Amino acid sequence: MNNGAARVLEALRRAGGGTCSGEILSQAEGVSRAQVWKHVEALRRDGYVIEAEPGEGYRLASVPDRLFPEEIQHGLATRWLARDIRYFDEIDSTNRLAFDLAREGVANGTSVIAEAQTAGRGRLGRSFFSPPCANLYTSIVLRPEALTTAAPAWILASAVGVADTIAEEVGSAAEVEIKWPNDVLLGGRKSCGILMELGAEATRVAFLVLGIGVNLNVDPATFPEEFRAQATSLAGFLGRPIDRISFARRLYENLEPTLEACTREGLRGILPRFEAHFRMQGRTVRIQDLEGQSRSGCVLGIDEEGALRIAPSDGGPEERVVAGDVTLEKERA
Amino acid sequence: MNNGAARVLEALRRAGGGTCSGEILSQAEGVSRAQVWKHVEALRRDGYVIEAEPGEGYRLASVPDRLFPEEIQHGLATRWLARDIRYFDEIDSTNRLAFDLAREGVANGTSVIAEAQTAGRGRLGRSFFSPPCANLYTSIVLRPEALTTAAPAWILASAVGVADTIAEEVGSAAEVEIKWPNDVLLGGRKSCGILMELGAEATRVAFLVLGIGVNLNVDPATFPEEFRAQATSLAGFLGRPIDRISFARRLYENLEPTLEACTREGLRGILPRFEAHFRMQGRTVRIQDLEGQSRSGCVLGIDEEGALRIAPSDGGPEERVVAGDVTLEKERA
Numbered sequence: 001m002n003n004g005a006a007r008v009l010e011a012l013r014r015a016g017g018g019t020c021s022g023e024i025l026s027q028a029e030g031v032s033r034a035q036v037w038k039h040v041e042a043l044r045r046d047g048y049v050i051e052a053e054p055g056e057g058y059r060l061a062s063v064p065d066r067l068f069p070e071e072i073q074h075g076l077a078t079r080w081l082a083r084d085i086r087y088f089d090e091i092d093s094t095n096r097l098a099f100d101l102a103r104e105g106v107a108n109g110t111s112v113i114a115e116a117q118t119a120g121r122g123r124l125g126r127s128f129f130s131p132p133c134a135n136l137y138t139s140i141v142l143r144p145e146a147l148t149t150a151a152p153a154w155i156l157a158s159a160v161g162v163a164d165t166i167a168e169e170v171g172s173a174a175e176v177e178i179k180w181p182n183d184v185l186l187g188g189r190k191s192c193g194i195l196m197e198l199g200a201e202a203t204r205v206a207f208l209v210l211g212i213g214v215n216l217n218v219d220p221a222t223f224p225e226e227f228r229a230q231a232t233s234l235a236g237f238l239g240r241p242i243d244r245i246s247f248a249r250r251l252y253e254n255l256e257p258t259l260e261a262c263t264r265e266g267l268r269g270i271l272p273r274f275e276a277h278f279r280m281q282g283r284t285v286r287i288q289d290l291e292g293q294s295r296s297g298c299v300l301g302i303d304e305e306g307a308l309r310i311a312p313s314d315g316g317p318e319e320r321v322v323a324g325d326v327t328l329e330k331e332r333a
Numbered sequence: 334m335n336n337g338a339a340r341v342l343e344a345l346r347r348a349g350g351g352t353c354s355g356e357i358l359s360q361a362e363g364v365s366r367a368q369v370w371k372h373v374e375a376l377r378r379d380g381y382v383i384e385a386e387p388g389e390g391y392r393l394a395s396v397p398d399r400l401f402p403e404e405i406q407h408g409l410a411t412r413w414l415a416r417d418i419r420y421f422d423e424i425d426s427t428n429r430l431a432f433d434l435a436r437e438g439v440a441n442g443t444s445v446i447a448e449a450q451t452a453g454r455g456r457l458g459r460s461f462f463s464p465p466c467a468n469l470y471t472s473i474v475l476r477p478e479a480l481t482t483a484a485p486a487w488i489l490a491s492a493v494g495v496a497d498t499i500a501e502e503v504g505s506a507a508e509v510e511i512k513w514p515n516d517v518l519l520g521g522r523k524s525c526g527i528l529m530e531l532g533a534e535a536t537r538v539a540f541l542v543l544g545i546g547v548n549l550n551v552d553p554a555t556f557p558e559e560f561r562a563q564a565t566s567l568a569g570f571l572g573r574p575i576d577r578i579s580f581a582r583r584l585y586e587n588l589e590p591t592l593e594a595c596t597r598e599g600l601r602g603i604l605p606r607f608e609a610h611f612r613m614q615g616r617t618v619r620i621q622d623l624e625g626q627s628r629s630g631c632v633l634g635i636d637e638e639g640a641l642r643i644a645p646s647d648g649g650p651e652e653r654v655v656a657g658d659v660t661l662e663k664e665r666a
Contacts, residue, residue, distance in 0.1 A: 099532075152535060204656050322536055
């Protein structure tokens with residue numbers, strides 16, 4: 001959206017659903033009435049419904065279901081997060097672009113949003129199902145002063161921010177669970193994936209990229225078959241459509257203080273909130289390590305470094321899991 | 334260098350300083366005599382001295398002082414390191430390009446070489462003085478299966494490979510010292526800088542980029558004034574020019590088994606060799622941490638995780654330094 005269109009949109013918003021004359025618009029925005037008309041046409045092409053009342057002016061009747069930066073930033077109560085949003089109809093991967101932008105030196109908090117990803121990525125080289133205009137795919141560039149050893153804390157912080165936002169939307173935290181380290185489950189099914197990538201110089205973080213994909217309005221019946229049984233969307237769970245713009249805004253608003261706590265205090269600053277959403281204690285999990293070895297154990301909890309504490313099923317001594325893939329085993333009847 | 338020129342060069346080399354007829358060259362390489370002549374001209378433009386003996390053929394009289402991949406790879410005894418070299422007369426930063434190549438998926442061991450860097454980088458955002466055609470600037474892409482916490486081992490491994498190669502050139506290890514974590518000193522002055530950058534997914538290394546700059550033939554008098562007192566080159570130290578091609582070849586050959594040991598056994602696999610070049614025990618150092626705080630202490634050694642063990646000068650308990658900047662304090666008389 002160009003600046004002129006954004007200013008006209010802002011003026012229509014200030015009218016609060018009322019009518020705004022072309023005369024007033026052109027005076028307030030310092031452009032000709034012909035230009036006002038041009039900007040209104042551009043907004044309509046973007047999906048804004050703008051009614052023209054003969055002799056009275058223009059009225060903003062509805063906004064499109066698009067994650068336009070102007071919509072998200074309208075009333076966004078953050079100080080540094082998502083103050084710069086790069087928006088795309090379609091992109092290969094929001095993380096790929098955010099990583100490029102981070103290397104080019106964009107500011108802390110710069111965010112990428114795409115309506116669709118053609119090569120959305122998940123952890124361990126997996127793909128992330130990213131159909132258009134239904135969900136939220138965003139990647140955030142962070143520049144904390146931190147050692148790479150501290151970086152996993154930001155994954156847990158992101159999961160907390162997402163879980164809080166989903167719990168607000170659902171109106172209850174009871175059905176929301178963080179599956180360590182980086183999935184958020186809703187009613188026991190995956191509703192969000194988080195992929196953190198980082199660039200570092202030796203032991204020092206140069207930047208982090210937090211990729212967050214939340215299934216909002218996608219119809220669970222359209223999931224690829226291999227995900228269908230384990231995945232859901234907020235709309236699928238609640239049986240009503242989700243306002244994606246408002247969800248994105250609240251997500252950034254919830255993430256900002258969580259990420260700040262992480263920068264200030266490290267994992268200690270967010271662990272209590274992580275544990276509030278953590279329900280894996282006592283459950284049996286199967287762990288696949290980097291070498292492809294698999295073993296099972298019972299979850300004891302999270303330690304002060306964010307690692308999963310496991311009592312191995314073979315009776316061996318307690319283990320810490322810092323990486324690898326964790327699957328919840330089926331509950332016994 | 335195109336493939337045809339590379340094949341003609343290889344045939345001239347096989348003649349071992351003898352003459353090779355244009356007829357034989359054209360038959361062996363399957364190209365016309367006119368093409369042989371074209372390739373010889375191209376090689377001459379690259380600085381190869383190729384003498385034409387009337388009625389007898391061509392003779393390779395000398396090779397240019399350029400780090401052409403064909404020169405380095407001629408007789409290179411590595412299996413995977415520097416089998417793919419990307420060569421540039423000039424580049425902004427070999428690390429920048431190697432990082433880009435790593436993200437694009439190039440193979441383990443792919444190396445970048447440039448004769449000059451216009452924006453050569455050192456640690457902590459500093460610049461690295463990179464004059465043309467005098468030194469060795471190379472960046473290596475590695476893809477170990479490793480956690481980010483293990484990554485610092487590769488910095489120490491690189492320092493070992495460089496120190497071994499410099500010791501071979503100097504003919505003695507006595508004047509060669511590794512200044513923890515990543516400088517190699519010759520006669521007490523910096524002769525090499527190493528900059529490791531990494532890309533990671535959460536706790537898992539996606540790739541490492543090892544940037545190595547060795548001062549070979551640069552005249553120490555031309556160093557920027559702020560480095561001059563602390564820096565040297567091999568030629569400055571030895572008083573004779575260094576064969577850059579042969580140095581580069583031996584560096585890759587020394588690095589390959591060191592990096593393999595690191596991948597196989599982690600830091601444990603290289604620590605004894607690191608300690609052989611480590612002479613900081615008992616010396617007083619000043620440490621600047623990430624927050625810019627500075628303190629001094631006496632070096633006790635290296636621990637099993639590669640951290641510097643320090644006895645603080647203020648009498649406090651032993652500390653471990655994993656990052657930050659370390660300066661050797663002047664020796665007491």
